[in-house]
Amino acid sequence: MTKKKYNRLPFLLKLGILTALTVSVWVGFDIYRAFTEKPNPIVPAELTDPLSPTLDTSVLESLRNKVYGE
Secondary structure, three states, X not given: OOOOOOOOHHXXXXXXXXXXXXXXXXXXXXXXXXXXXXXXXXXXXXXXXOOOOOOOHHHHHHHHHHHHOO
């Protein structure tokens, strides 16, 4: 029984070809998606206004009354 020294070479060659094919398909798909993707919608300015840091306690009390029925 003699062992073949280069038994892994065909396997590594197939693995390298499949890896190169996978990478090229992946890159191609990303390029296609970059050109066909729609841009993000424009957000109205009223949604980007900062929130007020003060709490309205009357609203909190009315919520408490609605939840607990007091």
